[in-house]
Amino acid sequence: MPQKVLLYCDPGIDDSLAIIYALLNPEIDLVGVVTSYGNVDQEQATQNVAYLLELGGRKDIVLIGGAKTPLSGEFASYYPEIHGEDGLGPINPPATIKGELLNFDAIFQLIEEYGDELIIVDVGRSTSLAISFNLAGADTMNSIKGYYVMGGAFLIPGNVTAGAEANFYGDPIAAGIVMEKVKNGVLYPLNVTKDAIITPTMINEIIKQQNNPYQNLIKDIFDYYFKAYQKLVPGIDGSPLHDVMTLFAVTTPQAFKYVEKVVTVGLNEGNLRGVSIADFRPKPDEKGNKVTVALEVNTNNFAENFVEIMSSSIPDNNQ
Template identity: 80%
Template structure:
């Protein structure tokens, strides 16, 4: 049976490719998507998800409106030079496509329906997931099978500041709440997601067949993303798809090496804002909620899987 997934996201190119990956993966059953601010504003994120679901003819996937600002209420900058003005690189979703957007409490109905059959995956700012914990409580939220979270960086540089990764930096208060309350939480930080490099050659391989309605879109938004990364990281041979790797982990956890640690997040407005902290000493001083942290990944397993899944037809879905 495919793994049922409730996805929190903020599309954005990386998130969009992750959604496409999930829709094409016969081992994943995407039951609902919570759209939030992050790479674009919440309204545009919703439009982007509705567009992808329309292309897949997946009217069964529930679309839920998430947070519009971080818990602090502060202004959120967007990065059109990386994701495009509307979050899909050069692509502009038709304005006529409007998904039916359900209220936030639909999240709890999904959790009640699927319970321990469900994995919650959050690849964006943690705001909506933190609000879910605050509204429903730990007991209800932790009835699910587990939480797969993209965020943080351990003993490796950040990608927004010297120490902070973008999702944790974007709403450190929310990240702190989730890391404190989520049981069976697995964290996929930059340590592994920076390794999720997809190259133009892989995209060309995917494009060789006309297997699904996403292929032209994938090519266009990847090329835009890769060009942005070449500016950010001179000499890079491809683009890291952080969010796709987190969904890859849902079906292939054995491709990673893990440690268990208590994780805290810097809340100050100084150099520690959004910095993920864990005690890696031989005898760590740890009290609190332990999370599983992925620190290494089998890249070949990931890259082979990505090309295979993205070359699938929608009829491969069960």
Template identity: 50%
Template sequence: MFTDPGIDDSIAIMYALLHPGIKLVGIVSSYGNMSKKDATKNIAYLLHLAGKTDIPLIGGATRPLSGKIPKYYPEIHGEEGLGPISPPDYIKGDLLNFSQVFDIIEKHPDLTIVDVGRSTSLATAIVLSSEQIGKIKQFHIMGGAFLTPGNVTEYAEANFYGDPIAVNLFLANYKNITIVPLNATNKGIITKEIAQYIVQNANNQLVSILQPIIDYYIDAYKKLVPGIQGAPLHDVVTLFLLMNPGMGSSISRDVNIERDDKSRGQSIADFRPKSQPSKNNINIYMDLNYSKFVEDFIQVMIGRNIGKK
């Protein structure tokens, strides 16, 4: 899992740690919603709460391939990325060298990479060893907005806006890629009442922090989207569709991400009726079965055994 937590990234890590059908074999920490330093501390805190500190925590990128200083989003995720929560000082988050990514690939031939952050670290892995990255079974990427407004500009979603060079490098060179854009993830809304129900019925320390961080996230979203009743968990939707691929509708198209300053991060695909499917087996989720998503999210977070998918 490549990530930059961030509230929805953090909840996605919780989901991955609690899902009985997911074996999380490594986490790459990078810049994105906040600095790599804060993202790393947040991941380490979640692993500590879950009692899973044996999962490798790997150091990723600190800025995009353009070299520009990244923009962070404390107004959405809080100053340190977990809303009102600050991990205790004894949580350090010691990072392993990035080469650990390739060791994990060698150990796990049936591996899926899930990237819910900026794609810089994934592109860096390609530059360092394209052959090893080519061994990956499949990729699930949260990013993009197709024929729908962005969330960081009028055109662009935050992950693809953050490093369009990296996204294009990845899309041009690899196959079996699933993109989960705002078209689907914006529909994965969780309310304060749902979070409250989970916290009241769960029996694990990891979920104990869910209520304050989701409350913070929802309050931030209400300022951005007047009338919204909750907040979309973009990165959790990405994992949900990995484990439940029939719970959304997708279309196969080749994709390009704009790099020009004015339209930076805009997701481009040909959706005309006679356009051709992707030559590289790139699939884009355009919709989500919301009721099934909510049902699954509650079951996983509470800890009910939903079976291996």
């Protein structure tokens, strides 16, 4: 049976490709999407998800309105130079497409309905997931099968500051709450997601045959994303798809190597904001909630799987 997934996201090119990947993957049953601020504002994120679901004929998937600002209430920064003004690179979703947006308590209804059959995947800012824990309580939220969270960076450079990754930096208070309360949680930091490189050659392989309604969109938004990354990381061969790798992990956990760590998140402004901290000494001094942290990945497995899934037709179970 396909794995039931509730996805928290903020599309964004990377998130959009992750949604497409989930819709095309016969091993994933996407039951709902929580749309939040992050790469774009929450309203635009919602429109982008509705557009992708419309293209795939999947308007049955529940759309839930998530957070519009960080828990601190501060102004959220967006990244049009990376994701485009509307979050899909050069694509402007038709304004006529509007998804029916359910209230936040629809999250808890899905948890009650699916219980330990459900995995929650969070590839955006942690705000909406932290709010979920604060509203429903840890017992309810941890009654599901587990959590796959994209965020953080350990003993390597960040991608927003010298030490911080974008999701944790965007709302460090929320990231800290999630790391403290989540059970059966697996964290996918930059250590592995920075290696989720997809190249133009792979994209050209994907669009050789028109097997699904997303293939032209995939090329257009990837090309935009790749040009942005070429400016950010001169000489890079492709673009890292952090969010897609986190969904890849749902069905292919064996492609990774893991450790268990207590993870805390820096809250101060400046160099420590959003920095993920864990004790990697031979004899760590660890007290608190442990999460599983992915530190290595088989990149060949990821690349081959991505090309295969994105080249395929929408599976029967996802129509």
